[in-house]
Amino acid sequence: MSPRPSNRFVGAVVLAVAVAEGVLTTVAEEDPHGIVPIAIAVLALLVRERWPLPAFLATLPAVLFPGTIVPVIVALYVVSSRYRDSWLLTGCGLLASAGLVFPMSEFAPSIWDFHTLLGVIYSTMTALAPILLGQFLLSQRELALRLEEVKEAREHERRLDAEAILARERNQLAREMHDVVSHQVSLIAVQASALMVSTTDPDAKQAAGNVRQLSVNTLDELRHMVNLLRASGTPATELTPQPTLTDLERLIGNSAIDAQLVGTAPEGLEPPAQRAIYRTIQEALTNVRKHAPGASATVEISHDDTDLTVTVTNTRPTRPNLALPSAQHGLVGLHERAALLGGKLHTGPMPDGGFQLRLRLPITAAGIAHR
Missing domain, CATH: 1.10.287 (Helix Hairpins)
Incomplete structure (x- = not known):
């Protein structure tokens, strides 16, 4: 997808400002050798969208000599708008602030020099600003994506x-x-x-x-x-005829999440029990997609001489989630299905931030055939 005209205009303005700052800095310093790191920094801005981290590192020499700051601020903003890793952003911010404060220190003999401390404060704030702005815009994009997903989910539910x-x-x-x-x-x-x-x-x-x-x-x-x-x-x-356990693989494959099936159910289950298991797994996977974006899920079916257990466990979400109001009708219906078959449904959060839904049905309950 080609960039929009407004994005191209902003990029051109940024490059123009960086070039102008480099030229003025070179003239003020009266040192023609400073044009080399400035040229590298400006060229790095051309590839900042494709390779944000290498572009940021390439702009650091121009900060130390001859002291241009526009390229490193722009590159730091792009890095912050792409990554959520706090350690990475902290390291980039420290590199940028160190590069900014070094020319100001004038090789002060003591770190407690008044001008050096002021330089540290100013440089830290200068490096923090593009990081905060990048994180804000990254959150805005993720929120817009999540709202679009919610809109599509609501439209899908309306059609259903x-x-x-x-x-x-x-x-x-x-x-x-x-x-x-x-x-x-x-x-x-x-x-x-x-x-x-x-x-x-x-x-x-x-x-x-x-x-x-x-x-x-x-x-x-x-x-x-x-x-x-x-x-x-x-x-x-x-x-079509009501779903059975033979349709589970297709259900999980079409769930649009990373899910896997572990275990099998006993043979000879009556249709009401098979429908209850199918609908329970279907509702659980739907809830994972709606309320835990980016999470993976495991569907486990196990049984012994007395009980049949279906457990759906998902990991914590990897993308921001909106706290949307819910009437919990789906879970209420699952509780009713379980109760009709003499079973129980348990739901609750996991210690690692995920969520678990567990259906337990007695093998000898009404509606389940003996093996």
């Missing part, structure tokens, strides 16, 4: 809600069509069959056979239309 409402309406309409129309057509087919058996009139028998055949064809077409109605315009998770 609309699709869920549409799916319920379509399913209700399909059930009504199936229950009412198929019942009436089935009665017609039964009565036509009875007429075929009871009548001796060939024309009536043929007419009854035609009515019966048309009724059977109508029932077949009705079932086909009902299936199309249930499947039309709604997401696969709502209209």
Whole structure:
């Protein structure tokens, strides 16, 4: 992506100021040898966006001799706007402040020299300013990115809600069509069959056979239309058969986070138990994506003779997170699912800053088949 015109203009102004400072400093010092470190520092500014740390180091000699400060301040700002490492920023700030104070000290014999102490204070503040500005702009970019993610997540949830409402309406309409129309057509087919058996009139028998055949064809077409109605315009998770544990790999692979599955569930689980496990993992991964950006997750399934345990653990987030209000409906639904199967759901933070969700279901609970 090419830089915007405003960014190019700012870069050109920065270079112009650096060149002007270098020229004026060289003239004031009356030493033509100072043009070499100044030229290196100005050239380093041309690659500061691509290689911020090398560019910063290349500007330090110009601070010591002949004493230009614009390139090092600009390079220090770029480093601060790219990195969060406090040790790295502290080291760069100390190098910059040391380079700034060295020409001011005039080789003072004592560190307690009044002018040297003032130089230390001024240089430290000069080096601190671009670091703080860079960190502020870095936080602003991360916040804008996080807000965009939240906006996309809300839009995705809005679409899912609309699709869920549409799916319920379509399913209700399909059930009504199936229950009412198929019942009436089935009665017609039964009565036509009875007429075929009871009548001796060939024309009536043929007419009854035609009515019966048309009724059977109508029932077949009705079932086909009902299936199309249930499947039309709604997401696969709502209209295809309910998910099972065989779909876990696809769920984890499509979760948009770094997640892995450990362990397997026992064979013979009834569909309600499989749905509860699937929905629990789905909700946990969704919460990781929403509330722990950049975190990785581990989905562990284990069981013994009495209990089946599903644990979803995520690490601490690596990107800033916004404290958004939440009604906790997802977790409430998971608690209800667990309770219906005689199990329990536990959630809570981890000591390392992560979060853990644990579902425990008894093997012998209602809805779980014995092995």
